[in-house]
Amino acid sequence: MATRNAFYAQSGGVTAVINASACGVIETARRHARQIGKVYAGRNGILGALDEDMIDTSRESRQAIAALKHTPGGAFGSARYKLKGLDQNRAEYERLIEVFRAHDIGYFFYNGGGDSADTCLKVSQLGASLGYPLVAIHVPKTVDNDLPITDTCPGFGSVAKYVAVSTREAALDVASMAKTSTKVFILEVMGRHAGWIAAAAGLAGRKAGDAPHLILFPEIPFDRAAFLARVRECVDRHDYCVIVVSEGARNPDGRFLADAGTTDAFGHKQLGGVATVVAEMVRSELKLKYHYAIADYLQRSARHIASKVDVEQAYAVGKAAVELALKGRNSVMPTIVRKSDRPYRWTIGEAPLARVANQEKMMPRRFITADGFGITAAARRYLEPLIQGEAYPPYRAGLPDYVTLRKVGVRRKLPPRG
Amino acid sequence: MATRNAFYAQSGGVTAVINASACGVIETARRHARQIGKVYAGRNGILGALDEDMIDTSRESRQAIAALKHTPGGAFGSARYKLKGLDQNRAEYERLIEVFRAHDIGYFFYNGGGDSADTCLKVSQLGASLGYPLVAIHVPKTVDNDLPITDTCPGFGSVAKYVAVSTREAALDVASMAKTSTKVFILEVMGRHAGWIAAAAGLAGRKAGDAPHLILFPEIPFDRAAFLARVRECVDRHDYCVIVVSEGARNPDGRFLADAGTTDAFGHKQLGGVATVVAEMVRSELKLKYHYAIADYLQRSARHIASKVDVEQAYAVGKAAVELALKGRNSVMPTIVRKSDRPYRWTIGEAPLARVANQEKMMPRRFITADGFGITAAARRYLEPLIQGEAYPPYRAGLPDYVTLRKVGVRRKLPPRG
Numbered sequence: 097m098a099t100r101n102a103f104y105a106q107s108g109g110v111t112a113v114i115n116a117s118a119c120g121v122i123e124t125a126r127r128h129a130r131q132i133g134k135v136y137a138g139r140n141g142i143l144g145a146l147d148e149d150m151i152d153t154s155r156e157s158r159q160a161i162a163a164l165k166h167t168p169g170g171a172f173g174s175a176r177y178k179l180k181g182l183d184q185n186r187a188e189y190e191r192l193i194e195v196f197r198a199h200d201i202g203y204f205f206y207n208g209g210g211d212s213a214d215t216c217l218k219v220s221q222l223g224a225s226l227g228y229p230l231v232a233i234h235v236p237k238t239v240d241n242d243l244p245i246t247d248t249c250p251g252f253g254s255v256a257k258y259v260a261v262s263t264r265e266a267a268l269d270v271a272s273m274a275k276t277s278t279k280v281f282i283l284e285v286m287g288r289h290a291g292w293i294a295a296a297a298g299l300a301g302r303k304a305g306d307a308p309h310l311i312l313f314p315e316i317p318f319d320r321a322a323f324l325a326r327v328r329e330c331v332d333r334h335d336y337c338v339i340v341v342s343e344g345a346r347n348p349d350g351r352f353l354a355d356a357g358t359t360d361a362f363g364h365k366q367l368g369g370v371a372t373v374v375a376e377m378v379r380s381e382l383k384l385k386y387h388y389a390i391a392d393y394l395q396r397s398a399r400h401i402a403s404k405v406d407v408e409q410a411y412a413v414g415k416a417a418v419e420l421a422l423k424g425r426n427s428v429m430p431t432i433v434r435k436s437d438r439p440y441r442w443t444i445g446e447a448p449l450a451r452v453a454n455q456e457k458m459m460p461r462r463f464i465t466a467d468g469f470g471i472t473a474a475a476r477r478y479l480e481p482l483i484q485g486e487a488y489p490p491y492r493a494g495l496p497d498y499v500t501l502r503k504v505g506v507r508r509k510l511p512p513r514g
Numbered sequence: 515m516a517t518r519n520a521f522y523a524q525s526g527g528v529t530a531v532i533n534a535s536a537c538g539v540i541e542t543a544r545r546h547a548r549q550i551g552k553v554y555a556g557r558n559g560i561l562g563a564l565d566e567d568m569i570d571t572s573r574e575s576r577q578a579i580a581a582l583k584h585t586p587g588g589a590f591g592s593a594r595y596k597l598k599g600l601d602q603n604r605a606e607y608e609r610l611i612e613v614f615r616a617h618d619i620g621y622f623f624y625n626g627g628g629d630s631a632d633t634c635l636k637v638s639q640l641g642a643s644l645g646y647p648l649v650a651i652h653v654p655k656t657v658d659n660d661l662p663i664t665d666t667c668p669g670f671g672s673v674a675k676y677v678a679v680s681t682r683e684a685a686l687d688v689a690s691m692a693k694t695s696t697k698v699f700i701l702e703v704m705g706r707h708a709g710w711i712a713a714a715a716g717l718a719g720r721k722a723g724d725a726p727h728l729i730l731f732p733e734i735p736f737d738r739a740a741f742l743a744r745v746r747e748c749v750d751r752h753d754y755c756v757i758v759v760s761e762g763a764r765n766p767d768g769r770f771l772a773d774a775g776t777t778d779a780f781g782h783k784q785l786g787g788v789a790t791v792v793a794e795m796v797r798s799e800l801k802l803k804y805h806y807a808i809a810d811y812l813q814r815s816a817r818h819i820a821s822k823v824d825v826e827q828a829y830a831v832g833k834a835a836v837e838l839a840l841k842g843r844n845s846v847m848p849t850i851v852r853k854s855d856r857p858y859r860w861t862i863g864e865a866p867l868a869r870v871a872n873q874e875k876m877m878p879r880r881f882i883t884a885d886g887f888g889i890t891a892a893a894r895r896y897l898e899p900l901i902q903g904e905a906y907p908p909y910r911a912g913l914p915d916y917v918t919l920r921k922v923g924v925r926r927k928l929p930p931r932g
Contacts, residue, residue, distance in 0.1 A: 110690050112683075140693040169686025175694040260913055265530075265815035268587030268916060272528050275558040276593045281811060299913065369790065371808075389810035390789075393699060397683035400819055403912065483912035494821070494901035495678055495717065498686060 099130060100202030102418075103145060104153075105138035106237075107177075107208030107215070110170035111251030112258075112399040113410035114207060114237050118171060119164040120414020121205050121235065122153050126161075131422055132203060136506050141175030142206075142215065146188065148195050148508050155504040163499035165411060166489035168399035171501055174208075179215045182222060189222045191513050196223075196230060198509040203231050203421050207414075209238035209249070213429060214453035220427045233417040234429040234449055237410070239396045241292035244455040245447040246431035248482050250413055251396065253406030256296030257483035258398040259285050259340070262391065263300035267307030267338045270387070274336035280327060280378045282388040283308075284371035286395060287342040291315050291459050293395070294342035296479055298471035307338035309469075312374070314344030315459055316468035318353055324381050326469060331384060341370050400496055404485025405440065416444045440481030517548060518620030520836075521563060522571075523556035524655075525595075525626030525633070528588035529669030530676075530817040531828035532625060532655050536589060537582040538832020539623050539653065540571050544579075549840055550621060554924050559593030560624075560633065564606065566613050566926050573922040581917035583829060584907035586817035589919055592626075597633045600640060607640040609931050614641075614648060616927040621649050621839050625832075627656035627667070631847060632871035638845045651835040652847040652867055655828070657814045659710035662873040663865040664849035668831055669814065671824030671900035674714030676816040677703050677758070678901060680809065681718035685725030685756045688805070692754035698745060698796045700806040701726075702789035704813060705760040709733050709877050711813070712760035714897055716889035725756035727887075730792070732762030733877055734886035736771055742799050744887060749802060759788050818914055822903025823858065834862045858899030 104121050106114055118137070125132040137151040138144025144151070151172055153161070164171055179188050196204070206216040216234040223230035236243050241252035263283060270281040287293040291313035301307055309330045312318060330337040345353045354370035371388040378386045409432050416430035427449045435441035463475035471479075489496040522539050524532055536555070543550040555569040556562025562569070569590055571579070582589055597606050614622070624634040631652045638650035654661050659670035681701060688699040705711040709731035719725055727748045730736060748755040763771045772788035789806040796804045827850055834848035845867045853859040881893035889897075907914040 106690070109695075110687055143693060167686070168683050170690030172690075173693060174690050176691065177694050257912060261818050262812050262816070264913060264916065265586050265817060266811040268585070269528055269811045269815040272524070272588030272590075272592050273594065275561060275591060276595050277527075278811075283812075372787065372790070387810050388808065389812050390806065390808040391812070392805050392807035393684040393687045394680050394701075394807050394809070394812075397687040398680070399683060400679050480911060485912065486906070486909060488904070488906070491904060493898060494675060494903070495682060498682065 099133045101133045101200050102135045102203035102205060103138065103150070103196060103201045104135055104205045105141045105144060105207065106170040106172055106174040107141050107206060107212035108174060109239065109396065110174050111237055111239050111396050112168040112254040112402045113250055113407050115164040115167050115169070115171045116407050116410035117207050117235050117237060117250060117414035119161055120411040121418055122161050124415045124418035128418065128422055132418070136199060136201065137172040139503070140173035142177055142179070143175045145192050145195050146513060148510050150199070150506040151503045152506045156501050160499050160501055165407065166399060166487070167498040168397045172503070178211050179218065182218055189219060192219055193223055193226055193228050195510065197228060199506065202229060205233050205235055205417050207235040207237050209240065210243060210454055210456060213243070213449055217427055217449040217453050220449070231421045231426045233421050233425070234452065235413050235417045236429055236431070239293065240287060240290060242290045242456045244452060244457045247434040247442060248409070248432055250406060250410035252292060253403035253409070253482035254398065255286070255293055255395050256299070256479060257403040258395050258401050259293055259297045259391065260299040260483060261401055263297045263308050263338065263340060266389065267300065270336050270338060277385060278387045279331050279335070279384040280337045280339065280386040282339045282341060282371045282374050282386060284341050284343060284388065284390045287314060288344045289314055289456060291342050291344070294340050295459060295463060295471050295475055296483070297340040299476065299479055299483065305334060308340045309334070309337045310339045311469055311471065312339065312341040312345040313464055313468070314342050314346055315461070315464060317348040318345055320377070324377065327378060328382055339374065341374050343370055345370055399489055402487050403483045404487040405482055407487040409442070412444055420446060437477050437481060440484060517551045519551045519618050520553045520621035520623060521556065521568070521614060521619045522553055522623040523559045523562060523625065524588040524590055524592040525559050525624060525630035526592060527657065527814065528592050529655055529657050529814050530586040530672040530820045531668055531825050533582040533585045533587070533589045534825050534828035535625050535653050535655060535668060535832035537579055538829040539836055540579050542833045542836035546836065546840055550836070554617060554619065555590040557921070558591035560595055560597070561593045563610050563613050564931060566928050568617070568924040569921045570924045574919050578917050578919055583825065584817060584905070585916040586815045590921070596629050597636065600636055607637060610637055611641055611644055611646050613928065615646060617924065620647060623651050623653055623835050625653040625655050627658065628661060628872055628874060631661070631867055635845055635867040635871050638867070649839045649844050651839050651843070652870065653831050653835045654847055654849070657711065658705060658708060660708045660874045662870060662875045665852040665860060666827070666850055666900050668824060668828035670710060671821035671827070672816065673704070673711055673813050674717070674897060675821040675901035676813050676819050677711055677715045677809070678717040679819055681715040681726050681756065681758060684807065685718065688754050688756060695803060696805045697749050697753070697802040698755045698757065698804040700757045700759060700789045700792050700804060702759050702761060702806065702808045705732060706762045707732055707874060709760050709762070712758050713877060713881060713889050713893055714901070715758040717894065717897055717901065723752060726758045727752070727755045728757045729887055729889065730757065730759040730763040731882055731886070732760050732764055733879070734882060735766040736763055738795070742795065745796060746800055757792065759792050761788055763788055817907055820905050821901045822905040823900055825905040827860070830862055838864060855895050855899060858902065
């Protein structure tokens with residue numbers, strides 16, 4: 097087999113562990129130098145390929161690459177950029193192949209969620225139809241945990257741990273102040289269409305009466321009257337109430353509670369501020385003192401409290417992507433396969449991209465309690481393994497010592513794209 | 515010296531380490547059983563004394579008391595309850611003395627900020643004027659870091675660390691997404707009147723260009739035009755901009771940017787939501803995509819990322835409070851005395867409560883850069899030592915194993931207060 101170069105790119109919202117996948121890809125490629133020459137990374141994701149703006153990872157030291165394993169964010173830059181359908185914008189796909197050809201790139205590792213699995217599949221198909229030999233492997237990543245087939249998505253376990261830890265901590269704070277001060281605390285978490293992250297907050301509670309007392313899921317149409325009654329009842333009984341609300345919580349008519357009317361580059365509605373909507377309800381209807389926190393990017397970048405299992409899985413899918421490529425697999429995604437819950441045992445499997453792309457894995461209804469405000473034992477059995485273990489980064493001067501790469505550019509060989 | 519009991523209470527907003535001070539008080543008292551009989555803790559702070567609703571800490575195991583050192587929130591309950599002046603509400607003070615007398619309480623350890631130092635002083639004065647022998651020691655605590663004389667206030671170092679770590683992490687996230695998505699990230703932090711917490715976020719940056727790019731301090735009247743110009747310039751230069759805003763940021767006319775018109779039990783204005791005010795400005799004036807996080811209680815309860823120095827100091831002031839009491843000191847507060855910056859060396863001193871009560875230590879102007887948007891080297895020299903070291907709590911099933919006390923009540927001896 098001839099030595100060919102690889103292209104790696106990060107796509108969509110980054111996570112606390114996406115760089116651990118990059119580390120897995122690069123370290124594994126380095127161990128197979130006869131098959132894989134250099135790993136070029138896209139500067140700002142797929143844009144780096146379209147613009148022929150690539151980073152030569154061979155210019156990074158072994159230590160710097162190893163440090164990716166404990167560094168959050170997207171070390172090479174990511175992009176919210178969805179390539180259109182092949183028929184709508186064939187030129188963009190052809191440009192990708194052109195850049196790959198110019199740099200003898202035979203391996204395409206695309207690290208993202210559902211949208212990027214779709215792109216990865218299309219690039220692979222176009223390569224085949226143009227007679228350009230290209231191995232395209234999708235490396236799963238998304239805090240939303242909504243990719244199909246895989247047991248979980250790298251990035252999710254760490255958000256889950258952050259949200260569960262933060263809920264437990266804030267609840268202790270509120271409980272101790274409730275007699276004379278804040279009665280209701282609201283934590284807004286991510287999760288546009290699926291309540292996986294909100295559900296993870298449920299792990300903070302161990303027994304009846306523990307916080308969080310109510311979780312508002314995107315899957316359950318918001319019932320204002322039932323919600324307010326439950327908050328009132330909870331405050332009457334426990335003196336305080338902790339509510340976790342997903343940014344994707346919806347009214348019965350399907351509109352987001354936090355609908356602000358703006359959209360992002362993918363055409364998804366841009367949300368945020370649902371905590372204030374809920375807080376205002378608590379204030380005006382129940383006259384209770386409230387506080388709210390909006391975790392936003394803090395939750396998905398919190399490498400300092402990452403799940404050890406998640407870090408290991410993120411690295412493993414990066415490593416597996418290279419190994420699958422070298423075994424001649426194409427248009428696939430390495431997956432996490434759960435072997436048992438307790439103890440949690442998992443291994444790496446694979447799924448064809450055609451079965452992954454544009455599929456959203458919703459949370460099963462059986463993970464949500466009958467009243468719609470909590471998680472079931474089944475949810476707990478699924479979620480608990482994913483937050484196990486701590487994988488602390490090294491510290492320097494009191495702060496996590498995250499790596500900054502040199503990011504040396506690869507010399508351009510083509511004219512700029514039109 | 516006759517054996518007498520002690521009363522310990524937590525006051526005001528709790529912190530990630532206030533229980534470490536409780537641990538210091540209780541463990542030290544247990545080592546001096548000939549002088550101090552039992553330590554009773556107020557259920558919900560000073561209300562526990564007024565209502566004769568006290569917790570017998572002798573019913574807690576040695577392990578449970580030791581675990582307070584790694585448990586956030588207020589383990590006995592705290593209260594936002596300010597006793598009025600002696601002349602305005604003498605009855606309340608007399609009630610305190612009556613309860614202390616009924617339970618042979620000779621030591622009063624009050625763990626709080628400026629308001630509680632004032633209460634502690636008044637209780638001590640009334641005890642003296644009524645001929646009731648009482649030793650009153652204030653144990654410093656406040657995330658606002660605004661107590662005078664002491665080098666820092668236990669609780670602050672851990673918030674400082676949380677805020678600096680979170681800023682660094684979120685900045686990596688935003689930087690990697692900026693090309694196609696969010697350009698401006700805003701983190702709202704606590705600090706009603708002083709910018710200590712906001713300043714701590716400045717530690718996240720090491721060199722020019724590092725986030726945070728702008729800090730909005732309560733000390734600097736908000737200059738809308740200058741602010742917007744700086745955000746624009748920052749995005750032009752770095753492609754993104756990270757802003758940390760204190761909840762106490764004010765307009766030139768003195769009004770809070772986030773003034774919602776409501777007040778808390780102490781008559782302080784209740785703030786919150788300044789991040790949305792700033793975000794709206796960025797959106798409407800600069801048309802830039804933004805995200806914002808509101809850390810709220812997460813920042814002050816984040817025991818999982820507490821500063822080791824802070825935990826040690828919190829314990830030390832609790833321990834010192836008991837030792838000062840046993841040395842016959844009265845109406846004083848143990849303080850942190852800085853001996854050197856690098857390495858940070860500190861020892862315990864003391865300050866008379868008359869010099870502590872109702873004094874607010876503002877951040878010196880020389881800690882803020884001339885342009886008003888950053889911290890100086892002097893600020894860094896002061897702040898950096900306070901976030902040193904990690905003091906991770908133990909974990910169980912992926913979550914911090916925080917202790918829940920038994921909280922056995924002390925039998926009442928008095929009729930309820932009228």
